[in-house]
Amino acid sequence: xxxxxxxxxxxxxxxxxxxxxxxxxxxxxxxxxxxxxxxxxxxxxxxxxxxxxxxxxxxxxxxxxxxxxxxxxxxxxxxxxxxxxxxxxxxxxxxxxxxxxxxxx
Numbered sequence: 001x002x003x004x005x006x007x008x009x010x011x012x013x014x015x016x017x018x019x020x021x022x023x024x025x026x027x028x029x030x031x032x033x034x035x036x037x038x039x040x041x042x043x044x045x046x047x048x049x050x051x052x053x054x055x056x057x058x059x060x061x062x063x064x065x066x067x068x069x070x071x072x073x074x075x076x077x078x079x080x081x082x083x084x085x086x087x088x089x090x091x092x093x094x095x096x097x098x099x100x101x102x103x104x105x
C-alpha cells in the first residue's frame with residue numbers, strides 16, 4: 001500500500017446547511033489507480049492522540065480509485081443541498097466535523 005497518493009482536497013462546514021451540507025472531498029493525485037480496499041477516513045477530536053473510534057468511514061466502496069479521480073463523502077442530505085449525490089453517504093462523525101478537528105485517510 002502506498003500513501004500520499006490520495007489526499008483530502010476540501011472540507012465543507014456550511015453555516016446554512018451544517019446538518020446536511022457538510023462533506024469531505026478526496027482526490028487521487030497520483031498517475032496510477034489506487035485500490036481503496038481497507039482505506040478509511042478518520043477524525044481526531046479535541047487534540048486527542050488517537051482517532052475517534054466511531055469516526056471511521058470505510059472508503060473500500062470506491063474500489064479502484066482512478067488517477068485524477070475525485071470523490072465526495074457526504075451526509076444523507078447532501079444531494080438536496082448540492083444537486084448531485086456524494087460518492088459515499090455517511091452519517092459517521094468524520095463528515096460531521098465542525099472544522100476544528102484533524103482528518104486523515
